[in-house]
Amino acid sequence: MSSQVPSPYGSNGGANLADILERVLDKGVVIAGDIRINLLDIELLTIKLRLIVASVERAEEMGIDWWRDDPSLSSGARRRELAQENERLRERIAALEGDQEPREEIT
Amino acid sequence: MSTHGAGLMYTYAVARAGCRPPDGLLGVADAPVETVTEGALSALVSRVPAADFEEEALRAHLEDMAWLERTARAHRSVVDTAAAEFCVLPLRLVTVHRDTRGVQQILAQRAEEFLSALVSLDGRMEWGVKAYVEDAGAAKPAVPAGGSAREAAADGSGRDFLRRRLAHRQAQEQNQRRADELARAAHEALDKFAERSRLHRPQDARLSGVSGRNVLNGAYLIPREQAGTFAGLVGELADRSPGLRIELTGPWAPYSFAQPPQPPEAGGDTGTGAP
Numbered sequence: 463m464s465s466q467v468p469s470p471y472g473s474n475g476g477a478n479l480a481d482i483l484e485r486v487l488d489k490g491v492v493i494a495g496d497i498r499i500n501l502l503d504i505e506l507l508t509i510k511l512r513l514i515v516a517s518v519e520r521a522e523e524m525g526i527d528w529w530r531d532d533p534s535l536s537s538g539a540r541r542r543e544l545a546q547e548n549e550r551l552r553e554r555i556a557a558l559e560g561d562q563e564p565r566e567e568i569t
Numbered sequence: 570m571s572t573h574g575a576g577l578m579y580t581y582a583v584a585r586a587g588c589r590p591p592d593g594l595l596g597v598a599d600a601p602v603e604t605v606t607e608g609a610l611s612a613l614v615s616r617v618p619a620a621d622f623e624e625e626a627l628r629a630h631l632e633d634m635a636w637l638e639r640t641a642r643a644h645r646s647v648v649d650t651a652a653a654e655f656c657v658l659p660l661r662l663v664t665v666h667r668d669t670r671g672v673q674q675i676l677a678q679r680a681e682e683f684l685s686a687l688v689s690l691d692g693r694m695e696w697g698v699k700a701y702v703e704d705a706g707a708a709k710p711a712v713p714a715g716g717s718a719r720e721a722a723a724d725g726s727g728r729d730f731l732r733r734r735l736a737h738r739q740a741q742e743q744n745q746r747r748a749d750e751l752a753r754a755a756h757e758a759l760d761k762f763a764e765r766s767r768l769h770r771p772q773d774a775r776l777s778g779v780s781g782r783n784v785l786n787g788a789y790l791i792p793r794e795q796a797g798t799f800a801g802l803v804g805e806l807a808d809r810s811p812g813l814r815i816e817l818t819g820p821w822a823p824y825s826f827a828q829p830p831q832p833p834e835a836g837g838d839t840g841t842g843a844p
Contacts, residue, residue: 477645477818479638480777481697484769484786485824486641486648490661491686492828493675497577497665499627555632 576616577623578605580664580672581647582657582822583683586611590651597643602651605669607676610683613651614672622665631663652822656691658683659824686827693790694820698759698803699772701781701814702748744812745782751810752785762802763789767825781814788825796820 579597586606594602596615604611620626630636641662648659666672676683760766771783791799800817807815 477697477821478772478777478779479641480772481818482641482645483637483776484772485821486644486659486662488769489824490659490827491583491683492661493580493664493679495580495663495665496667496671497622497624497627497663499624499631499663499665559629 577619578614578666578668578672579617579622580605580660580666581613581615581644582651582659583676583687584611584613584651584655584657585609585684585687588651588655588657590647591654594647594650595643596647597640602647605672605676607673608680610676610680612672612676613647613657615647617665622663627663627665648822648824649820652694652820656687657822658686658690658827659822660827682829686829690790690823690826692794693764693792693823693826694796695823695825696789696791696796696799696817696819697821698755698785698787698789699783699816699818700748700752700755700785700810701779701816702744702784702812703781703814748782748784748812751813755806755810755813755815756785756787758802758806759787759789759799762795762799763791765790765826769825784813788821790823790826793820 581596581602586609588611589604590602590613596602596617598615598617598621600615600617602613602615605614606612621630630640644662648657651657652659666675756766756768767788769786769788771786772779774780774783777783789799803815803817807813
């Protein structure tokens with residue numbers, strides 16, 4: 463259906479955040495900058511993203527999908543669970559980093 | 570500029586010398602995009618504050634999804650806006666140098682590699698094609714009306730319940746296999762048309778915000794003048810793949826093809842089979 467063809471540019475071409483991240487983080491030419499962000503750091507970051515987004519799916523693969531058929535536990539439950547998990551991860555990162563005075567946005 | 574220490578230089582992409590970014594194009598920190606030229610090559614760069622892009626700050630920022638998203642979108646916007654005008658070699662996110670000289674050194678050191686990549690990508694754009702299958706919400710196991718699974722088990726029809734569950738799971742597996750086959754066939758057709766193709770990992774709905782299971786996530790390198798034909802082919806595949814929802818994104822700068830082709834097991838560049 464050519465009507466689905468996104469108009470080039472302007473409308474972002476229907477790209478979502480995952481489309482963009484998988485290109486700008488995972489692909490593209492790698493050159494050594496003066497600021498050494500170890501590529502490993504970026505890889506760890508993407509791995510972490512994948513872990514966060516993979517957990518519910520993994521549970522399903524293992525057959526733990528009882529909540530799926532329970533209307534009271536549907537997508538809302540998944541979202542809550544994810545939010546809690548994110549919160550826990552954030553706390554852990556905060557604990558690891560030690561100093562958590564809120565930083566001003568630098569302009 | 571010799572504002573040493575005050576700002577750093579963020580590089581987006583490499584192009585042939587003489588290519589100029591469109592006027593008014595802004596980069597990640599809303600600074601104007603400029604070019605740094607060395608020999609036959611130019612880099613598209615912009616100034617970024619050291620306070621945000623020194624190692625330590627950067628490492629912290631990269632853990633912040635909101636910052637990451639903002640930066641990724643700005644990076645993409647520069648690269649793709651430039652790519653609409655001339656051939657670019659996209660660089661990975663957060664490539665940062667102290668000054669012009671650092672950028673020029675890289676351009677000089679890797680001139681041959683960059684020029685040959687630009688030749689092979691000139692006049693081509695990347696298009697993304699994703700296929701989704703709606704998860705089998707339609708085929709829920711039939712629980713007796715008004716009864717929960719627990720009640721069903723308690724009144725002795727537990728075996729029936731398990732049987733229905735098994736049937737449900739088998740139907741789901743069959744649906745998945747069919748969707749995977751359709752996705753594979755679609756990829757093969759697109760791959761045949763494209764100059765090069767590359768399979769990305771299927772996306773998770775929570776990052777993409779898209780419903781359904783992602784069964785194909787491919788990138789295809791297409792000559793500019795064939796973009797319309799390619800889009801037509803995608804439409805045809807959508808029409809003859811019942812149960813799959815097929816989406817086209819692009820045109821993108823050739824992100825997925827900027828690095829030299831890798832061995833199949835490393836990147837799936839040969840595109841054998843859907844994920």
